[in-house]
Amino acid sequence: AQDKFTLKLAETWGPNFPIFGDTTKRFAETVEKMSDGRLTIRIDSANKHKAPLGVFDMVKAGQYDMGHSASYYWKGKVPETLFFTSMPFGMNAMEQYAWFYHGGGMELMQEVYEPHNMLSFPGGNTGVQMGGWFRKEIKSLEDLQGLKMRIPGFAGEVFAEVGVNPTNIAPGELYTALERNTIDAVEWVGPALDLRLGFQQIADYYYTGWHEPATELQFLVNKRVWERLPADLQEIMRVAMRTASYDMLVHSQHENAKAWANIKQDYPNVQIKQFPEDIFQAMYDANKKLLTEAAEDSAIAKKIIDSQLSYQEQSRAYTDISERAYLNTMAEVE
Amino acid sequence: MIGMIMFGVALVMLMLGFPVAFTFGGVALFFGIFAEGMDLFAFMPYRIMSVMQNTVLMAVPLFIFMGVVLQRTRLAEQLLTSMGRLFGGLPGGLAISTILVGALLAASTGVVGASVVAMGLISLPVMLAHNYDKRLATGTICASGTLGQIVPPSIILIILGDVLGLPVGDLFKAAVMPGIVLIGLYIIYILVITRLKPQTAPAMPPDDSISRGKEIRDALLAIIPPLALIVVVLGSIFTGIATPTESSALGGVGAVVLAIIYRQFSFKMVWDAARDTVSVTAMVFAILIGATAFSMVFSYTGGDYLLEEWLLMLPGEQWGFIILAMLVILVLGFFIDFVEISFIIVPILAPVAEALGINMLWFAILVAMNLQTSFLTPPFGFALFYLKGVAPPNVKTTDIYKGILPFILLQILVLAMIIIFPEWFGMSATY
Amino acid sequence: MRWIIKLDEGLAWVSKVCGWVACIAMILMAANVFYDVLTRYVFNDVSIAMQEMEWHLYSVVFLLGIPYALRTDSHVRVDVFYTNWSQKRKAWVNLIGALIFVVPFAYLIGFYGYSFAQDAYQMGEGSGDPGGLPHRWIIKAVIPFSAVFMATAGLNMATYALRVMAGDKEYEGEHSAGGLA
Numbered sequence A: 001a002q003d004k005f006t007l008k009l010a011e012t013w014g015p016n017f018p019i020f021g022d023t024t025k026r027f028a029e030t031v032e033k034m035s036d037g038r039l040t041i042r043i044d045s046a047n048k049h050k051a052p053l054g055v056f057d058m059v060k061a062g063q064y065d066m067g068h069s070a071s072y073y074w075k076g077k078v079p080e081t082l083f084f085t086s087m088p089f090g091m092n093a094m095e096q097y098a099w100f101y102h103g104g105g106m107e108l109m110q111e112v113y114e115p116h117n118m119l120s121f122p123g124g125n126t127g128v129q130m131g132g133w134f135r136k137e138i139k140s141l142e143d144l145q146g147l148k149m150r151i152p153g154f155a156g157e158v159f160a161e162v163g164v165n166p167t168n169i170a171p172g173e174l175y176t177a178l179e180r181n182t183i184d185a186v187e188w189v190g191p192a193l194d195l196r197l198g199f200q201q202i203a204d205y206y207y208t209g210w211h212e213p214a215t216e217l218q219f220l221v222n223k224r225v226w227e228r229l230p231a232d233l234q235e236i237m238r239v240a241m242r243t244a245s246y247d248m249l250v251h252s253q254h255e256n257a258k259a260w261a262n263i264k265q266d267y268p269n270v271q272i273k274q275f276p277e278d279i280f281q282a283m284y285d286a287n288k289k290l291l292t293e294a295a296e297d298s299a300i301a302k303k304i305i306d307s308q309l310s311y312q313e314q315s316r317a318y319t320d321i322s323e324r325a326y327l328n329t330m331a332e333v334e
Numbered sequence B: 001m002i003g004m005i006m007f008g009v010a011l012v013m014l015m016l017g018f019p020v021a022f023t024f025g026g027v028a029l030f031f032g033i034f035a036e037g038m039d040l041f042a043f044m045p046y047r048i049m050s051v052m053q054n055t056v057l058m059a060v061p062l063f064i065f066m067g068v069v070l071q072r073t074r075l076a077e078q079l080l081t082s083m084g085r086l087f088g089g090l091p092g093g094l095a096i097s098t099i100l101v102g103a104l105l106a107a108s109t110g111v112v113g114a115s116v117v118a119m120g121l122i123s124l125p126v127m128l129a130h131n132y133d134k135r136l137a138t139g140t141i142c143a144s145g146t147l148g149q150i151v152p153p154s155i156i157l158i159i160l161g162d163v164l165g166l167p168v169g170d171l172f173k174a175a176v177m178p179g180i181v182l183i184g185l186y187i188i189y190i191l192v193i194t195r196l197k198p199q200t201a202p203a204m205p206p207d208d209s210i211s212r213g214k215e216i217r218d219a220l221l222a223i224i225p226p227l228a229l230i231v232v233v234l235g236s237i238f239t240g241i242a243t244p245t246e247s248s249a250l251g252g253v254g255a256v257v258l259a260i261i262y263r264q265f266s267f268k269m270v271w272d273a274a275r276d277t278v279s280v281t282a283m284v285f286a287i288l289i290g291a292t293a294f295s296m297v298f299s300y301t302g303g304d305y306l307l308e309e310w311l312l313m314l315p316g317e318q319w320g321f322i323i324l325a326m327l328v329i330l331v332l333g334f335f336i337d338f339v340e341i342s343f344i345i346v347p348i349l350a351p352v353a354e355a356l357g358i359n360m361l362w363f364a365i366l367v368a369m370n371l372q373t374s375f376l377t378p379p380f381g382f383a384l385f386y387l388k389g390v391a392p393p394n395v396k397t398t399d400i401y402k403g404i405l406p407f408i409l410l411q412i413l414v415l416a417m418i419i420i421f422p423e424w425f426g427m428s429a430t431y
Numbered sequence C: 001m002r003w004i005i006k007l008d009e010g011l012a013w014v015s016k017v018c019g020w021v022a023c024i025a026m027i028l029m030a031a032n033v034f035y036d037v038l039t040r041y042v043f044n045d046v047s048i049a050m051q052e053m054e055w056h057l058y059s060v061v062f063l064l065g066i067p068y069a070l071r072t073d074s075h076v077r078v079d080v081f082y083t084n085w086s087q088k089r090k091a092w093v094n095l096i097g098a099l100i101f102v103v104p105f106a107y108l109i110g111f112y113g114y115s116f117a118q119d120a121y122q123m124g125e126g127s128g129d130p131g132g133l134p135h136r137w138i139i140k141a142v143i144p145f146s147a148v149f150m151a152t153a154g155l156n157m158a159t160y161a162l163r164v165m166a167g168d169k170e171y172e173g174e175h176s177a178g179g180l181a
């Protein structure tokens, strides 16, 4: 008889967290079926391990065999991990997947994770994330000055560059804080997940996204554990992770479209807005400046940024004459 | 099964009187090492870190500080006795005042440790000084200190909103009526029990030297400063100046300002208040850390899977399901804390409820009401431990256990009312 | 016996210093939160570093407060039987409990807490949020630190129990934080 394996997976999300949590469940199911029960994945959610942002450390130390999270959460530990989730004004999901699988992205990602005794794989994409809920309309750069917004991470730094005050609010108090104007705006994910927090009841302006055009989650695997697996099980894992990621992208599209239809119907107060051009330009410049600084700080960061920018340029030129051209055509005839 | 045995052992060990926090931690340690090995405890720093980064819990030391300063400057006593005097010859006036102050605190925070301890500091000494029955006094404080769970804004409703995918605003609105009814019933209970047994909550003796009119005027004047403080705390939340957590700091600083105004301020007073706050805060958080070790061992030894199996055997018919689900949550609430229940148990029950066509908003309110009770149910009700931690030595654990019983029954009564007559509370059982 | 008294008093001093640090952190935290609310509301200014400082201070309050509260016997007990027991019996409960519950529990937290903090140090971990605090290892190191003091406070509980058994000291009724209210 062949050896049986069980891998313990820690995910950053709570149990039954929609879309994200479905991804790990689907992955576990696929693995189990494809391996005919030789490989089992046991999923522990945040309520069990209590360390949503400890997934990196726990997989590194081998307390868990693998994890499901997002690479940019580790920015405070390893700055270069930032680039493998999504970048402001960066690639969209299709372009970014092409970069990962065919444009050298996977190799760069392993280079960053290798020293930490881990392998990282794409773990599902949310598509373009919405730009956030605002209680007041943003008409000019002026309106952004001193605006208090819950916006974490790198996008928060970009916003800070153009005058926004990024603010920390415990997730449990976000709703109350927005409702009572303690903060002016909140960035979350997209319609399907935002709807659950009820922001549509208290904020009228829902801005389109620019800061996370293709948020990619990640599977982390402890390297020693990976090397212990026989080659066929490794391959099964690879295929299952890739399928689960693809599935999450389309699942996100499906759920967001459904949720958006609900918001449109039940909350006519909600208006979709886009930042005016001068704001986009300012943020675009700020983003560029921050990227230049990051590239100066670390050689590997420079390598990743260069790879992403040049790949995006090439890929976008084609997107322009294919996807964009098609959507433009549609916009004209409808 | 290990998890279940561990509960039994912990219960016996608690009776030996060793500090609760370390009894939880120590028992967890033995079972954990025995079942999973030492390395299980490598998770402990992560769990402690998650308490450290839970900024909502910051309200605990800050509200305790406010309570201690109000108590040390005797301003709290003034508030309660004046309110008690306003009720004139009415027995139970102090208890009713306590419930009202508790309701105000509840509307400002949903953190039980903070409000139970603050209420314990503020009103227990006053009630005992006026010869209140220890059981009635402690029961009233635990019950009103726990109101924050159902009266919005409430952490538990936010967590349930997330787990069940319901808009938080709807949940907050739906919880208002049940909260008001509960507060009303507490007050009615005090009125009834003091009519039956006047000696449990004697009326405050009238001051014969002054007229009733002057008495009322003096009382109103005395209420103003501490009440102003509460208004500042609540007002800062409602106007959005501060988050509920931050409002607790305004309360603490405000209490110090009051002390200055009333010439009660000294650096020694502030330092002593900080020292008391540190002691009491440490007591609360040691319990949280001990309990997190305990629930860690429980779930990593398969306790959560076992629970899941049992829950899936619940009946698939609406009334049977609701009643049994409520019983399960009530019983589990004796042993594990509400966050665990919300995250482990509720997601298992939710799809069943949904399949039965049950209105999820109604279901969520039932769960929240039920979980509030879990703080009060002996032997593991945390509210009881917290109050015991700040009560004078002559108040025994058993006094608190007995004192809380009528209030638990009242909560179950309200729960039953919401189940049977959802329309009284502006809800419906099904869609 | 003399060296036990010396040891007992030395350990007690360590816990008191913890309490002293926690008190300062407590006052600073209240001021910190108040200041943050004030600057946000009045000057519309937010500093993530100051916001993070809030939970750093709050962590120090309870992590260093726990050993202090052990020394002052402020941790809540279920007193159904305990209060009616003799001094000797209480001393036995505390001696055994301290040695089999407090000290091993503190040891495990300290042992694993050390590598937890060390990891953060080696990676140079800092906040991931804009303008957040660097050197996350410092606050993570408070966990093993607190565990060390929890262990010394546990030993202190044991030495005190020995003194009670020898008739040199007494448990004062129950001077929990109860003395407060």
Ligand code: NA
Binding pocket: A129, A187, A188, A189, A212
């Ligand atoms: Na987001």
Ligand code: NA
Binding pocket: B105, B106, B107, B108, B109, B110, B147, B148, B149, B150, B151, B152, B153, B154, B155
């Ligand atoms: Na509340």
